[in-house]
Amino acid sequence: MRTYSYLITIVGGLGEIGREAFGDFRIESNGITTVLAAEMDQAALHGAFNRLMALAIEVVELRRLPDGMNEAGRRAG
Secondary structure: OEEEEEEEEEOOOOOOOHHHHHHOOEEEEEOOEEEEEEEEOOOHHHHOOOOOOOOOEEEEEEEEEEEEEEOOOOOOO
């Protein structure tokens, strides 16, 4: 299955349990929202949403980056 780079923006920050649950993601917080970034296929994306739902975390935005862009928003390669 093909993978894409995704950015998932959530409300607030992540506590210890949340950071552990998303340890395989790059996590950046500005105090108001937190962005979880990772390269995933569709199955992994659904798994991430299941983790978010299990932790009752509110999702603000999901964005798939254009082909060739990595999670940092730079051209891969």
